[in-house]
Amino acid sequence: MVRVAELSLLFACFGALASSDTDLDTLVQEQIKGQPKKDGSCTAACPYGWVKFDNRCFTYFASPLDWYSAEIYCVNLGANLASMHNENEYQMVKSLIRAHDPDENPAWIGLSACQKKFGWVWSDGTRFDFTRWNSNEPNYSHNGECCVNINWAYSVPEKRWNDNPCEETFPFVCVKRLN
Numbered sequence: 283m284v285r286v287a288e289l290s291l292l293f294a295c296f297g298a299l300a301s302s303d304t305d306l307d308t309l310v311q312e313q314i315k316g317q318p319k320k321d322g323s324c325t326a327a328c329p330y331g332w333v334k335f336d337n338r339c340f341t342y343f344a345s346p347l348d349w350y351s352a353e354i355y356c357v358n359l360g361a362n363l364a365s366m367h368n369e370n371e372y373q374m375v376k377s378l379i380r381a382h383d384p385d386e387n388p389a390w391i392g393l394s395a396c397q398k399k400f401g402w403v404w405s406d407g408t409r410f411d412f413t414r415w416n417s418n419e420p421n422y423s424h425n426g427e428c429c430v431n432i433n434w435a436y437s438v439p440e441k442r443w444n445d446n447p448c449e450e451t452f453p454f455v456c457v458k459r460l461n
């Protein structure tokens with residue numbers, strides 16, 4: 283028999299209705315501190331310290347790893363490196379990184395094209411339907427860089443996406459579906 287105390291571990295009551303940067307920063311900060319705002323609706327919860335958004339859970343790891351090791355790290359948590367599919371998800375991921383790293387340094391996301399030049403695939407298997415490249419990226423430099431950072435700002439101050447050599451090490455963002 284499932285007791286009330288166990289049910290409360292499986293479900294939490296909060297909403298994820300945010301659009302402005304400030305709203306997103308608040309939503310992210312409340313959740314990484316484990317204090318989700320209650321709005322009366324009861325839905326499946328993300329693990330402690332993960333941020334619920336669009337029925338998925340996102341988290342950031344500050345310890346730098348190469349792209350493949352970062353993906354495996356996420357997989358071992360039942361997740362993948364993060365995919366994103368619209369401006370709100372993109373801004374939420376930026377907000378999540380900002381909450382841990384106010385300087386917004388680059389981080390790995392789950393996009394790569396190492397099987398085919400510019401054949402972009404998300405490691406979580408979702409559709410490639412959204413991009414936020416920096417100007418002049420992806421440029422396949424270094425004889426074929428094929429893994430993607432968010433918050434790239436070394437050549438231009440845009441802090442969007444850059445293809446980069448997969449063996450370089452960066453913090454990273456994982457995502458897992460809720461259900």
Ligand code: BGC
Pocket residue numbers: 419421423427436437444445446447
């Ligand atoms: C380039 C990027 C490249 C990076 C590699 C930068 O100067 O603009 O395209 O990925 O160097 O370190």
Ligand code: CA
Pocket residue numbers: 419420421422423427444445446
């Ligand atoms: Ca590049």
